Amino acid sequence: MRFGFLGINYKKAQLDIRDRVSFTDTMKLDFFQRAEGLGVSQSMVLSTCNRSEVYFVYEKEEQAKGMGRVYEGMFPELNLKEYLNNLSGQEAMAYLFRVTAGLESLVLGEDQILGQVQEALDYSKTMGFSGKELNRIVRDAVTCAKRMKSELKISEKPLSVSYIGIRQLDRVCGIAGKRVLVIGSGKTATLALKYLSEYETESITACSRTYMHAKRLKEEFSQIHIIPYEERYQRMAQCHIVISATASPHLTVRRDAFKPRQPITFLDLASPRDIDTEFDRELQATLINLDALQEIAEENWRERERLAKEGGKIVEEALKETDMWLRQSRMDSAIESLQHRCSGIVEDSYQYLNRKMELSLREQKLLKKVLHASLQRLLREPIKELKRLGIEQEQEEYKRLIEQLFQFEKDGQG
Incomplete structure (x- = not known):
């Protein structure tokens, strides 16, 4: 087997x-x-x-x-x-x-x-x-x-840049209770909205260059508000967090078009960049971009590889037990045949002795138990040795030998 x-x-x-x-x-x-x-x-x-x-x-x-x-x-x-x-x-x-x-x-x-x-x-x-x-x-x-x-x-250990970005946002400024603006309506923006939904924000607003694309987001995220793309700066002035994830070749948030009046955190998930790097110079602004997130993702990947090596040791340990069980199970048919033969001998001997002697019900039960225990004792050590056999060829040889010695095939047993 x-x-x-x-x-x-x-x-x-x-x-x-x-x-x-x-x-x-x-x-x-x-x-x-x-x-x-x-x-x-x-x-x-x-x-x-x-x-x-x-x-x-x-x-x-x-x-x-x-x-x-x-x-x-x-x-x-x-x-x-x-x-x-x-x-x-x-x-x-x-x-x-x-x-x-x-x-x-x-x-x-x-x-x-x-x-x-x-x-x-x-x-x-x-x-x-x-x-x-x-x-x-x-x-x-x-x-x-x-x-x-x-x-x-x-x-x-997350590898998704969107997920890492949202986690990083929460570490930097906390997401719960905040007003959030998401710019974009593609896969990355959708993932950002999905991960944001795990936090109890005060509100989430979304916009996209194509208004109908943004409206489709509301089918999946009913709690969000949709605004025209052109109104993004007005809404931004009321928000604590801005996330941009578009495929645009141009900046979606420019420093010369928006001056932060309160602390605000930007998360730029786009490549090429969506958010002007000049916001890094603003005291009121914090900018998280893909470079920082990629470093975290790479570190998490290295950590996964390290943990995978530890996992390999757990696999080896578990595998030994399964392999031992499988090797022993190959001898199950031979062991079952031996035990079946033992039960047959016990029954034949019991019936013969029971006919020859006048036994009470208690004595009949005792006789059967003694006969069974005696033969099981005889088989105990051979069965242990059969289970210890580790080489498949040896197992097959012993199975054939047992079948030959006890004539299982001739008697239709096993």
């Missing part, structure tokens, strides 16, 4: 390939059924924008090779050989643990993949293509990822 992985991800395949190698739910079910035709009854498909990967449990090398052919057969119009990755055994398990923890993600340490792995396993379970081994391995990977999230908090 071995664990396998194959698939493509963002490291080797460009977006145009990843877009074409994506599994719908119907395709996943088709894949499971084709895999079952190879004798692989446990498999899971993890299909996201950055990866289309398959994890499975198999018995023979021929099955692992066959899984590669099945995968390629799902996308016959593409030549995927140069993009496919494949791993087996502990390497495959280690990779799944790292994927689930966000250590193999494009954005290092991101949390979204954890839920995606859980959903992938749930789908396999629902369709009947998951079993004891796959369930345990994926569950252990999820548990490990949750432990890392709790202890290291990698994802709490």
Whole structure:
């Protein structure tokens, strides 16, 4: 019983390939059924924008090779050989643990993949293509990822410049209770409004060169006020915070058009810059721009990398336990056969003795317990040794030897 992985991800395949190698739910079910035709009854498909990967449990090398052919057969119009990755055994398990923890993600340490792995396993379970081994391995990977999230908090080191900018604003001047003006209506401005909504501001006003674009923002953020772009300076005079995030090649806030009369903080999220750097000379003004925010983002990335190394140690520790369990589970069928034979011998001996002797109900129960305990005592040490076997080849040899010695196949046991 071995664990396998194959698939493509963002490291080797460009977006145009990843877009074409994506599994719908119907395709996943088709894949499971084709895999079952190879004798692989446990498999899971993890299909996201950055990866289309398959994890499975198999018995023979021929099955692992066959899984590669099945995968390629799902996308016959593409030549995927140069993009496919494949791993087996502990390497495959280690990779799944790292994927689930966000250590193999494009954005290092991101949390979204954890839920995606859980959903992938749930789908396999629902369709009947998951079993004891796959369930345990994926569950252990999820548990490990949750432990890392709790202890290291990698994802709490923000990399989004918009998010870092709002956090920096709050550190510099405090956002709660303040009047805020947001200039712009694109993606960056929308993110700024989203993060601002987490604070209890007194008011938020938005404007854009295209008035209709600004009005669309109100569909998502009903609490904001919309004003014409030309009125931005009048509104600015009443605000404590100004955020500008446009794609304009020209300044949206000029020093010669606005003289601060009260303390005001500017956040410039644009490149090229939106806000005149001359405001840096104003005693009443504080200017936060992309240069400062990029430095914070880079520092946070370095911190994520440091924490990821610590996370790697947590993965190694968790992986040892899972690997030990999987190695022991390979001998379960042999151990179950031994215990089944033990129960059969106990029952046969009990029935024979019970017919030969006149025993009370209490004595009958005692006899059965003694017989069972005696045979279990005989098997205890051999079973311990079977569980300690670490080399797969040794395990297979011992299983064949046990089957031969106890004639399980002949008797239809095991």
